[in-house]
Amino acid sequence: MGTDERKSGTNTRLAHIGNDPGDFFGFVNPPVVHASTVLFPDAETMATRNQKYTYGTRGTPTTEALCQAIDELEGSAGTIAVPSGLAAVCVPLLAFLSAGDHVLIVDSVYYPTRNFAERMLRRLGVEVEYYDPHVGARITDLMKPNTKVVFTESPGSNTFEMQDIPAIAEAAHGGGAIVMMDNTWATPVFFRPLDHGVDLSINAATKYPAGHSDLLLGTVSANEACWKQLHDTFIALGVCPAPDDVYQVLRGLRSMGVRLARHQESAFAIARWLEGRQEVAQVLHPGLESHPGHAIWKRDFSGASGVFSFVLAKGGKREAHAFLDALKIFGLGYSWGGFESLAVHVSLEDRTIAKGSYPGPVIRLQIGLEDVEDLQADLETGFEGLRAL
DSSP states (O other): OOHHHHTSOHHHHHHHTTOOGGGGTTOSSOOOOOOSBOOOSSHHHHHHTOSSOOBGGGOOHHHHHHHHHHHHHHTOSEEEEESSHHHHHHHHHHHHOOTTOEEEEETTOOHHHHHHIIIIITTTTOEEEEEOTTOGGGGGGGOOTTEEEEEEESSOTTTOOOOOHHHHHHHHHHTTOEEEEEOTTTHHHHOOGGGGTOSEEEEETTTTTTOSSSOOOEEEEEOHHHHHHHHHHHHHHTOOOOHHHHHHHHHHHHHHHHHHHHHHHHHHHHHHHHHTOTTEEEEEOTTSTTSTTHHHHHHHOSOOOSEEEEEESSOOHHHHHHHHHHOSSSEEOSOOOSSSOEEEEOOOTTOSSOOOOOSSOEEEEEOOSSOHHHHHHHHHHHHHHHHTO
């Protein structure tokens, strides 16, 4: 990408990054390379591996195109692509933690991340500790001589607590730890973690980059200091994604900016509408002025995606299920970032600190690309189902 294009707007960059048509006879999309074996021209080249591509697990023109595009978005020194968003969490943790190390993980973290920490990191001899998402610079008080990683996610999974990432990064670095951030909610379009002191930015490309609920993929982008260790671990583990999935994520990037704009606009409209409902006690959307972390969101983020939660004014599992079962347009399913709207009853049973004080069940919504009026009418149907109890 040329210098002028680097200064272009987000959608212009998304339309062009990661591939030079001149490299492939003018075709605007790169080839989808299905590869394991790569041939060498002679024995000496094979012995020294002195050529760009050497084996399928070590990269192809397809994976290179996607990783270069993500690097442009993240401002990173290098990016790896892995088979899922969860793999994008696991690989960097394995890369930077060893037996005897201490890791601090935000308590409002994505549940599969906690599950990996509990089932795998502890078994490997890593000391795991969870911290309050509102800790900010006070994370210094939790640091130990053996703290090697501080893992962040902002906003928090399901309950959308905002973390003061720059303050946490400065404190963590002062204690000799590196900082990782799961940035799936905002994507690098709305927040660039490395610009705020984070060392490794993690994204479930399954969500907004892919955008169509039909594949799994993750990316991890590192700064210069952490890139080699991340890449070496990636090569050692051999967790390479399928070429067709890589291509579809690269294709999804082209429209991600305009999709995010629609997700954001619709989510804000519905969140504000929900704030006026008597059935709703609270709307957990950091872009709303009523959100406790709104000031941090406004300071650090340039936008909001289409995922947020709201709290029913009363009730429990029975009321949550009555609401969800009455919905017709909103699907009941996990994940998010696709074109379709989804709803799920949130469980906070795994948490030890960030349980919140909610009067009723927490419902997470993924606002898709449907018309807002239709989504509001569907949510009204859900409230009718709730009232019918």
